[in-house]
Amino acid sequence: MSRKKDITGGFFIGVTAFSAFVIIAVIIILLVVIIKGGKDTFSWEFLTAFPEDGMMKGGIFPAIYGTALLVLIMSIAAVPFGTITAIYLTEYAHEKSVLAQTIRFAVRTLATVPSIIFGLFGLGFFIKFVGGGVDDFFLGGELKWGQPNILWASLTMALLTLPVVIVSVEEAIRTVPRELREASLALGATKWETIKRIVIPGSRSGIMTGTILAVSRGAGEVAPILFTGAAYYLATLPTSMSDQFMNLGYHIYILATQSANVDQTLPIQFATTMVLLLLTFTLNLAAVIIRSRLRRKAK
Amino acid sequence: MDKPVEKGKFVFTRESLKKKFRWSEFLSEKIITGVAFLSITIIVLIFVFVFKEALPIFNYKKKEAVKVEQVQKQEQYGGEADQGQTNSSGQEQYGVTTNDTMMIENQARAEDTIVHGSEQATFKSLAGKKWLPVSDNPRYGLVPLFVGTLKITLIAMLFAAPIAILAALFSASFAPYWMREIIKPAIELLAGFPSVVIGFFALMVMASFFQNIFGYDGRLNAFVGGVAMALAAIPIIFTITEDALTAVPRTYTEASLALGATRWQTALFVTLPAATPGIFAAILLGIGRVFGETMIALMATGNAALISVNPFESVRTLAATIGAEMAEVVFGDTHYNVLFLIGSLLFVFNFSLNALAEFYVKGKLVKRFQGKQS
Amino acid sequence: MKEIKIKTRDLTLYYGPKMALNSISIEIPEKEVTAFIGPSGCGKSTFLRTLNRMNDLIPNVRITGEVLVDSLNIYDKQIDVVNLRKKVGMVFQKSNPFAKSIFENVAYGPRINGINNKTKLEEIVETSLKKAFIWEEVKDRLNDSAMALSGGQQQRMCIARTLAVEPEIILMDEPASALDPISTAKIEELIFELKKNYTIVIVTHNMQQAARVSDLTAFFYLGELIEFGKTKKIFTTPDKKHTEEYITGRFG
Numbered sequence: 001m002s003r004k005k006d007i008t009g010g011f012f013i014g015v016t017a018f019s020a021f022v023i024i025a026v027i028i029i030l031l032v033v034i035i036k037g038g039k040d041t042f043s044w045e046f047l048t049a050f051p052e053d054g055m056m057k058g059g060i061f062p063a064i065y066g067t068a069l070l071v072l073i074m075s076i077a078a079v080p081f082g083t084i085t086a087i088y089l090t091e092y093a094h095e096k097s098v099l100a101q102t103i104r105f106a107v108r109t110l111a112t113v114p115s116i117i118f119g120l121f122g123l124g125f126f127i128k129f130v131g132g133g134v135d136d137f138f139l140g141g142e143l144k145w146g147q148p149n150i151l152w153a154s155l156t157m158a159l160l161t162l163p164v165v166i167v168s169v170e171e172a173i174r175t176v177p178r179e180l181r182e183a184s185l186a187l188g189a190t191k192w193e194t195i196k197r198i199v200i201p202g203s204r205s206g207i208m209t210g211t212i213l214a215v216s217r218g219a220g221e222v223a224p225i226l227f228t229g230a231a232y233y234l235a236t237l238p239t240s241m242s243d244q245f246m247n248l249g250y251h252i253y254i255l256a257t258q259s260a261n262v263d264q265t266l267p268i269q270f271a272t273t274m275v276l277l278l279l280t281f282t283l284n285l286a287a288v289i290i291r292s293r294l295r296r297k298a299k
Numbered sequence: 300m301d302k303p304v305e306k307g308k309f310v311f312t313r314e315s316l317k318k319k320f321r322w323s324e325f326l327s328e329k330i331i332t333g334v335a336f337l338s339i340t341i342i343v344l345i346f347v348f349v350f351k352e353a354l355p356i357f358n359y360k361k362k363e364a365v366k367v368e369q370v371q372k373q374e375q376y377g378g379e380a381d382q383g384q385t386n387s388s389g390q391e392q393y394g395v396t397t398n399d400t401m402m403i404e405n406q407a408r409a410e411d412t413i414v415h416g417s418e419q420a421t422f423k424s425l426a427g428k429k430w431l432p433v434s435d436n437p438r439y440g441l442v443p444l445f446v447g448t449l450k451i452t453l454i455a456m457l458f459a460a461p462i463a464i465l466a467a468l469f470s471a472s473f474a475p476y477w478m479r480e481i482i483k484p485a486i487e488l489l490a491g492f493p494s495v496v497i498g499f500f501a502l503m504v505m506a507s508f509f510q511n512i513f514g515y516d517g518r519l520n521a522f523v524g525g526v527a528m529a530l531a532a533i534p535i536i537f538t539i540t541e542d543a544l545t546a547v548p549r550t551y552t553e554a555s556l557a558l559g560a561t562r563w564q565t566a567l568f569v570t571l572p573a574a575t576p577g578i579f580a581a582i583l584l585g586i587g588r589v590f591g592e593t594m595i596a597l598m599a600t601g602n603a604a605l606i607s608v609n610p611f612e613s614v615r616t617l618a619a620t621i622g623a624e625m626a627e628v629v630f631g632d633t634h635y636n637v638l639f640l641i642g643s644l645l646f647v648f649n650f651s652l653n654a655l656a657e658f659y660v661k662g663k664l665v666k667r668f669q670g671k672q673s
Numbered sequence: 674m675k676e677i678k679i680k681t682r683d684l685t686l687y688y689g690p691k692m693a694l695n696s697i698s699i700e701i702p703e704k705e706v707t708a709f710i711g712p713s714g715c716g717k718s719t720f721l722r723t724l725n726r727m728n729d730l731i732p733n734v735r736i737t738g739e740v741l742v743d744s745l746n747i748y749d750k751q752i753d754v755v756n757l758r759k760k761v762g763m764v765f766q767k768s769n770p771f772a773k774s775i776f777e778n779v780a781y782g783p784r785i786n787g788i789n790n791k792t793k794l795e796e797i798v799e800t801s802l803k804k805a806f807i808w809e810e811v812k813d814r815l816n817d818s819a820m821a822l823s824g825g826q827q828q829r830m831c832i833a834r835t836l837a838v839e840p841e842i843i844l845m846d847e848p849a850s851a852l853d854p855i856s857t858a859k860i861e862e863l864i865f866e867l868k869k870n871y872t873i874v875i876v877t878h879n880m881q882q883a884a885r886v887s888d889l890t891a892f893f894y895l896g897e898l899i900e901f902g903k904t905k906k907i908f909t910t911p912d913k914k915h916t917e918e919y920i921t922g923r924f925g
Contacts, residue, residue, distance in 0.1 A: 009563040016469035019462045020482050023533060027489050030500050030530075037503075081334055088335035092328065094732060105657060106338040112584060112653045113646065114591020115494075116618045117349065120642040123625070124348035159341055166338070179769040182727065183831070187782040187838050188759030192327040197781070198771060213491075220493025223593035223618075227626045249495040249594075256499055257598055266503075273499045277492065284491035288484045316745060316760075318753045 031277070038274030041267040047275070055233055055255065056265055060272050065237050066150070066245035070225070071218045073154035073241075074161060079211050081158075082165025083200075089166075090173040091195055111163035115223040122156030122228035123148075144242055151241040153229030160224055161214035168213060168287075172206015172294060173199060205294055209287045216283035220276060222249035232258075248276045349646055352639035355631075356425075425637070430604040430615065432624065432634045439637045443604040447521070447614030448590060451600060454525025454610055455532055455589040460582055462529070463536035470537075471544035472566035483541070490534030498598035501527030506599065515611040517601055522610045524600035528592055532585040539584060543577020544570055576663040580656040587652040591645055593618040617641050678703035678842060678872045679724060684738035686719060686728070693719050695896045696738065701889070703841075703872045706864060708887035708904065710880060712919065715893040717876045721844050724874065725761035726754050742842070759786070762840035766847040768827035770819035775811050775830060778819045782838035797837050805833035806863050825856025829863065836867075843867065845875040849882065861886050880920060884908050892916045 049059030085103070093100030131145035131152060139145075176199050184194040200207075222230075231244040232254050238245045255269045256262065262269075427440025470482050505527060506518040513522075547570050555565040571578075596602075601613025602623060621638050628635040679701040686694040694716045701707045709717035722728045723740060726747060739746045747757055759782075771778050779798045788794060798815070802808040807829040811822070819830060828848060835843060845864070849857040864873060864886050877883050883890055884904060891901040892915070900907060900916045911917045 009561055012563045012567065013469070013473050016465045016473060019465035020469045020474070022462060023466055023489070023537070024482065024485055026530065027485055030492070030497075033504055034496070034500065081337055084331050084334040085338060088331045092331060093335070103335055103338055105654075106342045108657065109342055109650060109653050110338055112587050112649060113345065114587075114593070114618060114649055116591060116593040116621050117345065117642055117646050117649075119625070120349050120352070120621065120639060121345045124352045124639070125344060128352075128630070129348065162338065162341070177769070179765060179767060180771060182730070182763075183765065183769045183771070183834075184781070185730070186725065186727065186758055186763035186765075187785070187834065188755055189781075189785045190321060190324050190755050192324050193785050195327075197785070202772065216491055220491075220495065222493070222495045223622055226593075226622050249493055252495050252499055253594065253598065256502055269499065269503070273496055277496050280491055280493055280496075281488060284488050288487055292484070316747075316752050316756055318751050319756070321755075 031281070034270060034274050034277050037270030038267070038272070041271035042274060046271055050235075051233065055259065055268075056261065057268075060248065060251060060268075060275065062234060062237055062246040063248045063251040063272070064275070066230075067219050067248045069150060069238060069245060070154050070157060070247060071215045073151065074157040074218045075211055075215060077155055077158035078161045078165050078214055079207065082162050082210060082214075083169050083207055085162075085166050086169035086173055087195060087199070089170055091191070091199065107163045107166050110159070111167075113160075115160060115221050116226075118156050118160045118224040119226055119228055121159070122152055122224060126152040126155055127228065148227060148229040148244060149242045150229050150238050150245045153225040153245070156224045156228045157218045157221065160221060161217050164214045164217055165207075165210040168210030168291075169203060169206050171291075172203035172209070175206075175294060175297060176202035205290055209290045209294070212283050212287040212290070216280045216287070219283070220249055220280045222247070222253055225250060248272060248279075252276065345646065349639055349642050353636055353643045355636045356633065356640055425640075428606060430620070432637070433627075437634065439633070441617075441641070443606045444615055444617045444620055444641070446606050447600070447604065448616040448618075450521050450608070450610070450614055451525045451528060451596065451616055452586055452589045454521055455528035456582065456586060458526055458529035459532040459536055459585055459589075463533045463581070463585070464540050464578060466533075467537050467540035467544060468566060468571065471541050472562070472570060486534050486537050489530065490538070492530075494531055494592060494594040495598070497527055497530050498595040501595060501599035513611065517611070517613050519599055519601035519613060520611045521600060521614040524596055524614065524616075525610070527595045527599045528589045531592055531595060532588050535588050536581045536585040539581035540574070540578050543574040543581065546577070547573045573667065576660040576667065580660040583652045583656040583660075587649045590652075591618050591649055592616075593622040597622050617645055621645075675702040675704060677701065678743065679874070680741040680744075681723075682739040682741070684720070684723060684736065684740060686716075686723060686737075687735045688731075689733045693896050694723070697898045699891060699898060699901055701872065701874060704868055704870070705888040706868050706873045706875060706886050707889045707891065708883035709874065709876045709891050709893060710878075710883050710919070711893035711899075713878070716896040717891075717893040718846055720893065721846055721874060721876050722763075724842070724844055725758050725763055727758075727763065729754060759838050760840050761842045761844060762835035762838055763844045764828070764832050764835055764846065764848045766850055768824060768831050768851070770822070770827050770830060770834075772818065772820060774816045775819045775822070776815040778830060779834050779837050781834060786838070798833075801833040801837040802830070804836050804867070805829045806859065806866070807833060823856070825852050825859060828852060828856070828860060832860075832863065832867075840871070842872045842874065845873065847876050847878055850878055857882070880908075892919060894919070 046059045047064060048061050050061055052058035085107070089100060089103060093103070127146060127148060131147065131149075135142060135144055135146045180198050180202065181194055184198045185191075189197070225247060229244055230247045230250040232246075234244060234246055252269060252272050255265050255272070259265050424439055425441050427438055428442045429438045429440045430443050431438045466482070466486075470479050474482065501523055502519070506523045509523055509526070510518050551569055551573055552565050555569040556562070560568070596616040596619035600616065600619065602615045602619060603613035604615040604620075605612055621641055624634070625638050628638065677700045679699075681697050681699050684694060684697040685692065697720060709721060711717050719728065723736065724742075724747075728734050728736070736748060740748055742757075742761065745752070771781065773781075776798055779801050780794045783794055783797050788797070799808065799812075802811060807826060810826060811817075811830070819827065822830060828851075832843075832848070849860045852860065861882065864875065867873060868888075875883075875887065887904045889902065890904040890907040892899045892907065892911075892913075894915055900911055900913045902912075907916060908920060911920065
């Protein structure tokens with residue numbers, strides 16, 4: 001009887017361990033296959049050159065530049081707003097208040113909204129409503145802002161990454177000990193002075209993690225920018241907020257599904273995927289490390 | 300009160316302690332509260348603007364009621380075979396109204412098609428079995444898209460749910476500490492893989508791999524897409540399940556162990572059932588993730604809007620349809636509106652899943668643990 | 674008897690529905706050390722925190738009665754809590770230096786009061802650290818992190834930080850409970866020195882400490898003020914049986 005139990009138990013534990021193993025194995029296989037496929041094409045030149053021959057040859061510099069610009073503008077929008085929301089939730093809101101709970105629910109909802117919906121929203125709100133409105137009011141109907149561009153794409157991406165920032169910063173703010181807030185208040189500091197001088201500096205690493213995670217997410221998402229600003233190919237780099245831009249993820253998608261000769265560009269596709277994967281992987285790894293340190297400190 | 304005043308010292312007076320109005324305090328609080336509203340505002344704006352762009356579909360029934368007749372009186376053409384899927388009637392009619400706006404023309408076309416077979420207009424069209432938005436005779440039947448989305452969700456969840464839940468059980472109940480410290484961050488990293496990378500991997504590697512095993516014709520199909528989507532859903536299901544499992548109070552497991560149950564029995568018969576609401580939430584959110592995933596669907600499913608139960612046939616999902624077609628539609632066109640309608644449906648569906656996971660499941664968990672403990 | 678600095682009248686405090694302080698009336702004279710003693714949970718720390726309204730931070734706290742500081746009711750709606758706390762400073766049980774340099778820790782209060790002049794700040798920091806008997810130990814490393822100091826040094830630096838705001842009253846919540854005997858002795862010595870210029874109220878768990886440093890002692894039990902009087906009297910011939918039992922160590 002007990003022997004039978006042991007066998008069943010061993011089998012059951014084995015199955016759970018195997019499941020975990022399968023996931024880890026897939027992660028490793030994915031990394032290895034992509035890196036193997038891309039490493040021969042990958043070079044300094046590949047990173048710094050423009051595409052040539054209708055994107056059949058050459059590098060991916062414009063896509064890297066466009067992605068960097070996208071995440072930069074996105075961070076400028078998302079990080080302050082996310083941080084302030086996190087400050088509200090931890091410092092001003094009463095934990096049980098309806099408003100705080102509603103905001104929390106909204107943040108969680110925002111985190112689960114499919115990324116393509118953000119794309120639709122960017123199109124309907126930023127491009128048609130805001131951009132079109134600006135064109136009608138200030139430019140007399142001339143089409144400038146009412147079309148896809150890097151600003152609208154970045155703002156769309158900022159909405160998508162807002163919850164990422166909020167969650168990270170909130171977690172970090174909660175690790176700032178109550179004693180420090182009390183010490184500051186007991187010295188005659190106001191609430192805002194305490195937040196500005198004690199709470200925000202104390203959660204710097206959380207703001208950093210949030211930014212890194214948001215950047216990683218923003219660099220990898222393609223669906224929100226499909227029709228809010230990304231372009232197949234541009235001969236020049238974007239110079240104005242109203243320009244379109246190239247993007248790493250979009251570049252992969254286009255080359256892999258829409259290009260004239262998919263097989264011929266396969267090395268470029270693998271190398272581009274490798275760049276994007278390693279970029280997001282490194283960023284996430286950094287965030288994981290910073291966060292685990294933070295959690296250990298909190299204990 | 301007369302107080303001996305020391306030099307340079309400050310004495311309490313009504314004046315010095317009088318409540319001060321501090322602009323910085325006032326403004327910071329107002330601004331912070333205002334910004335915090337942003338998340339709510341965004342949700343509301345998404346509702347408003349995605350629905351707004353879908354709205355004309357519901358309106359044009361009224362507008363077109365008058366138009367249809369006029370339109371039908373105009374030129375009539377024989378319908379072409381739509382990419383080999385000829386309409387049963389064989390002949391189609393549509394009006395060309397050179398004077399009308401593009402939008403009305405297109406709406407008229409759509410209307411025309413429907414009027415042809417039935418008196419019910421718009422909704423019947425959407426409930427149709429053909430998704431042919433760019434043919435001469437556009438039809439916006441959402442059925443194949445729903446079927447495709449459901450099929451791929453089912454396949455993805457069949458893979459993702461058991462693997463993720465079992466792996467979470469391993470991590471929470473059996474794995475030694477050092478192993479957990481590898482598994483959890485690794486899965487966090489998988490969550491950070493861009494879906495376009497997973498889509499690319501599925502398109503280039505998995506598709507050929509599965510084709511070699513199963514020997515089917517089309518490289519890209521629901522099965523490949525579903526398995527790839529499982530990779531995107533696994534981190535969500537794993538993380539939430541793991542949280543739910545570790546949140547099961549120690550007293551539960553200790554009681555079970557004290558009664559002589561083994562570790563695996565405790566995990567399977569005590570911990571796992573206690574965490575069911577959390578696991579249910581994990582699955583709901585996993586479904587939401589797959590349902591709305593765009594890039595993997597675009598790249599790995601073949602994108603043909605077929606209605607079939609065969610997992611090895613190509614499918615077209617709702618999200619992929621938006622992703623593939625939105626860039627090419629004319630603003631304000633019926634096609635454009637229908638894509639927004641699809642977006643609205645996705646949003647509502649996702650919102651409901653999230654709300655369900657949030658309120659129903661969380662409430663249950665709290666009741667279960669706190670109710671029994673106290 | 675000296676002037677009365679703090680006076681409470683029927684001060685009652687509730688945490689939600691639970692009464693934590695029951696009708697406390699006490700008169701604390703200026704420039705003396707008043708000790709609050711009693712078993713843990715007796716309300717002595719809670720009472721201390723009502724004196725500079727630190728309890729405001731805790732939700733669901735309700736207070737009735739009056740706290741008069743220099744005859745001004747600090748729970749009056751017209752009172753500015755921020756300014757009140759500048760005049761009624763507080764030192765906490767666990768030393769809580771900010772993750773800043775020693776200099777910046779001490780300069781924190783003056784800075785939020787708008788003093789940004791470097792020489793002025795240096796002057797304040799130096800005198801404050803001197804008053805807290807820690808200047809000699811840290812004068813060469815003012816820019817080092819305050820976290821690097823030992824526990825006792827941290828606590829004295831926190832006292833210096835409080836002094837830098839120039840309060841009139843210093844509330845101390847078991848300031849030496851986490852310290853070794855040598856550091857404790859230094860803190861006690863410091864308290865003795867500070868009472869020349871400040872009114873000090875100290876909560877302590879340690880009865881010997883209360884006997885050593887205080888002029889007056891108040892004994893709290895279950896949210897009530899049982900007995901208040903000269904320390905010498907409380908420790909030799911208390912009026913109440915409860916006080917005697919506590920002091921002789923029969924409970925607590």
